[in-house]
Amino acid sequence: MPDNKQSESLLQPEELSPAVELTAKVLAELDRVLLGRSALHHMVIVGILSQGHILLEGVPGVGKTALVKALGQLLSLDFNRVQFTPDLMPGDIVGTHILQQTPAGKREMSFQAGPVFTNILLADEINRASPKTQSALLEAMQERSVTLLGNTRSLPSPFFVLASQNPIELEGTYPLPEAQLDRFLFKLIVPHADVEVLDDIISTRRRGEPPAPTWSMSAEQLHQLFDVMDRIFLPKPVSRYISRLTASTHPNAPEATEEVKKYVTYAASPRAAIAMAEASRASALLAGRPTVGFEDVKVVAAAVLNHRVILNYQARFDSVDTFAVVDSLLTALDETDLNLPDDLEIHSA
Amino acid sequence: MNTDNKAIRKFRIKMAALLILKKTLAVVTVWGLLWGTIVIVLRAAIGMPRLILLGGGIGLILAIGCAVVLALRQIPTRTTLRASLDKYSGAGGLMMAAETVELGNWRKRLPSIHTPRLRWRGGGSWARFAGTVLFVCISFLIPQRFVEISKANPLDISEEVNQLADGIDVLEEEEIIELAEAETLEEKLAQLQAEASGEDPVKTWESLDHLADTLSQESADAAQDALSETERLTEAETLSEGLIHEGSEMDTALLAESMATLSGLVQEAAQENALLAAQLANLEDDANSLTLEQLKEISAALRFTKRDINDRLAKLYTANLIDLETLKASEKLGQCNSDGLAAFLDENANSMSVAQGIEGWCRGGINRGRGDAPMTWNDGTTEEGAKFKAEALPLSDIASLEDSELMGLSIGAPSVETSNLRPESGGLRGATAGGGSSFTQTVLPRHKGAVKRYFERP
Numbered sequence: 001m002p003d004n005k006q007s008e009s010l011l012q013p014e015e016l017s018p019a020v021e022l023t024a025k026v027l028a029e030l031d032r033v034l035l036g037r038s039a040l041h042h043m044v045i046v047g048i049l050s051q052g053h054i055l056l057e058g059v060p061g062v063g064k065t066a067l068v069k070a071l072g073q074l075l076s077l078d079f080n081r082v083q084f085t086p087d088l089m090p091g092d093i094v095g096t097h098i099l100q101q102t103p104a105g106k107r108e109m110s111f112q113a114g115p116v117f118t119n120i121l122l123a124d125e126i127n128r129a130s131p132k133t134q135s136a137l138l139e140a141m142q143e144r145s146v147t148l149l150g151n152t153r154s155l156p157s158p159f160f161v162l163a164s165q166n167p168i169e170l171e172g173t174y175p176l177p178e179a180q181l182d183r184f185l186f187k188l189i190v191p192h193a194d195v196e197v198l199d200d201i202i203s204t205r206r207r208g209e210p211p212a213p214t215w216s217m218s219a220e221q222l223h224q225l226f227d228v229m230d231r232i233f234l235p236k237p238v239s240r241y242i243s244r245l246t247a248s249t250h251p252n253a254p255e256a257t258e259e260v261k262k263y264v265t266y267a268a269s270p271r272a273a274i275a276m277a278e279a280s281r282a283s284a285l286l287a288g289r290p291t292v293g294f295e296d297v298k299v300v301a302a303a304v305l306n307h308r309v310i311l312n313y314q315a316r317f318d319s320v321d322t323f324a325v326v327d328s329l330l331t332a333l334d335e336t337d338l339n340l341p342d343d344l345e346i347h348s349a
Numbered sequence: 350m351n352t353d354n355k356a357i358r359k360f361r362i363k364m365a366a367l368l369i370l371k372k373t374l375a376v377v378t379v380w381g382l383l384w385g386t387i388v389i390v391l392r393a394a395i396g397m398p399r400l401i402l403l404g405g406g407i408g409l410i411l412a413i414g415c416a417v418v419l420a421l422r423q424i425p426t427r428t429t430l431r432a433s434l435d436k437y438s439g440a441g442g443l444m445m446a447a448e449t450v451e452l453g454n455w456r457k458r459l460p461s462i463h464t465p466r467l468r469w470r471g472g473g474s475w476a477r478f479a480g481t482v483l484f485v486c487i488s489f490l491i492p493q494r495f496v497e498i499s500k501a502n503p504l505d506i507s508e509e510v511n512q513l514a515d516g517i518d519v520l521e522e523e524e525i526i527e528l529a530e531a532e533t534l535e536e537k538l539a540q541l542q543a544e545a546s547g548e549d550p551v552k553t554w555e556s557l558d559h560l561a562d563t564l565s566q567e568s569a570d571a572a573q574d575a576l577s578e579t580e581r582l583t584e585a586e587t588l589s590e591g592l593i594h595e596g597s598e599m600d601t602a603l604l605a606e607s608m609a610t611l612s613g614l615v616q617e618a619a620q621e622n623a624l625l626a627a628q629l630a631n632l633e634d635d636a637n638s639l640t641l642e643q644l645k646e647i648s649a650a651l652r653f654t655k656r657d658i659n660d661r662l663a664k665l666y667t668a669n670l671i672d673l674e675t676l677k678a679s680e681k682l683g684q685c686n687s688d689g690l691a692a693f694l695d696e697n698a699n700s701m702s703v704a705q706g707i708e709g710w711c712r713g714g715i716n717r718g719r720g721d722a723p724m725t726w727n728d729g730t731t732e733e734g735a736k737f738k739a740e741a742l743p744l745s746d747i748a749s750l751e752d753s754e755l756m757g758l759s760i761g762a763p764s765v766e767t768s769n770l771r772p773e774s775g776g777l778r779g780a781t782a783g784g785g786s787s788f789t790q791t792v793l794p795r796h797k798g799a800v801k802r803y804f805e806r807p
Contacts, residue, residue, distance in 0.1 A: 009450055009451055009453065010446060010450050010451070010452060010453060010455055012453050012454050012455070013454050013455065013458065014454075233442065233446045233450060234442075235432070235435075235442050235445030235446050235448075235449075236428065236445070236449070237428060237429065237431075237432035237435075237445050238432075238442060238445065284441065284442065287441065289441045289442065289443070290443075290446075290455065291441060291442030291443050291445065291446040292441075292442050293435070293436075293440070293441035293442035293445075294432075294435075294436055294442075295441065296441075296442075335432070335436055336425075336429055336432040336433040336436055337429060337432075338425050338429055338430075338433055339423075339425065340425075341368075341371065341423075343371075343469060343470045343471065343473070343474070344367065344368075344371065344467065344468070344469050344470075345467070345468045345469075345470065346433070346437075346465045346466070346467055346468075347465060347466045347468060348437045348463065348465055348466070349437070349463045349464060349465055349466050
């Protein structure tokens, strides 16, 4: 576990630059493998560096699974894919005990590990499985361990769940419970590709298959990145901004905007603030800085908050989504909390 | 000192100056409104001099001091200012981190610090401040008479005062009142006008009425004297006219008595009327030897004097000091026909003197009695039989046992008869003695069930 205390000295440029080069290389390779998804790749790498789970939401065929597979190859980590179906059982994910006969002729229950015992678990179309099966991932995602018949088994480190879900097919699907949604660091929307990207895919990819990565990151390098992440400095005003931002998602908060007061039913949890801080660190690392700035928080805020803020029916009637609500907060809240009088404005010189 | 610390210090001073200015303007505006209001109130209520009220300006120092303290408390902390500079300089958290950790080689890569521009939209504040300054100036510069509320609104009695002043002038002109009295009355009138207050108009109106009553009383007395004088002058004129036209028909004795009476009347009138006296100054003082010319001269003088008196009364009427009835009475008293006077005097020579005769002649004749006969009160009605007299009634008679009549003696205990008789009709139908009720309702058989259920309900 990383130490919560801030480092007494900043990462110096010479210490930071290898990590920055490494992340840039990963991003470049991802961009090469999957065309036209730079922003998404950036957020996915932020999520990986934050050691968080990512929920990818998009219509079929936009490259969700391909992205996760490419990531698995790129990171040189164990990769398992589980296609979530309505008849999938918890044991199909976490594993089960089966009766086996030993060479000595003795019969005993032996544990058969499920696909969750891996570094990267692709939970494809996670909302097609029943809530019972979805819940099998709760402990794995939060505790990074699996408890079965009283035995707790740790999962390999690092462990990521990269889940995908289809937002348009509602029949035969089970919406993820809030508790599980909250365990995802990000919920990223995978958009449609534009004309240029589609043209590139058709003209350069036979049957659309992405090329295999030419380079992969070792587990050791990934852990070095995690170590660097622990030394990214989070200044007090920025942590204060993250706290205010999270607290402002509550309709009764003093700094809540009109949109929040009108449309929000349930606000973001403390886990959201923690996730935002971690993701901001990763964003700063990708930007080549040893310190987190307000701009890093703004980059990750929407991805962190959009699945944690639950809107009411009025929001549906008014066609307001969580992105609009979060955007209103980012616009309204003064990052530095200067608390200047209303008629006193501050502008960049 | 590092560059970022210098920039923070500069930014802090800039912000402090702006906040102090803003807060000072707000507090001074409030203080100014308060000060101006107090100035107006004190000037209006107790007429406090402006020089003393200028001392309130000392409060401005206190207000500015409070504003500075409030503004200093509002200045953001250095950490917040550093964060603000970090944000506007695009330092990505490096400046913020520099407060707690050593930047090392990152300090060389620190971007140049851009102090953000502070802009105060203070148009409204300046406008309010200007308005307050104007208000304070007005509160001092406004003339005292516009703010004085201790003196009530003056009561406009100029019309009444002018009328009374005219009356005083007329009375003085006609020598009804003395000059000194007229001056005293005019002074009172002027004082009354000056002190006339809308706060207590009744007092003013009462004073005006009192003054008007005084003038009316003086006028009434003068008019009454004038009427009496007119009456006497008319009698003298009538007698002189009678002597002029019918003197030759009178016998010598009556003529002499008439001449003497006329002379007496004229002398009496001349003693009271200076104008008449002046006109008759040349008349010889021989009552029995008045010539025709002298009689004509006397008659003319009497007419002239009467006209003068009538003119005086007309002036009093014009000045509203007497009523029209008085003026008409004067004109009426001035008319008396002398035709037949000689015959009348001759006819009554034995029963009355010429003086009595002429008096009765001009007042409508002796048969109908004097018009101004006094009313006499005698044999007043008693109140007996008309006024209620309280009288205590005697006590009623109480029958004494001595007056009772013995019907018989019983040796046993008195028996109480119980009667089962019950009235079968009327308001006490069905009631029995000692039954506790005055009326008993008969319940028909078909209603018994319902009544029973009613009383059995929980």
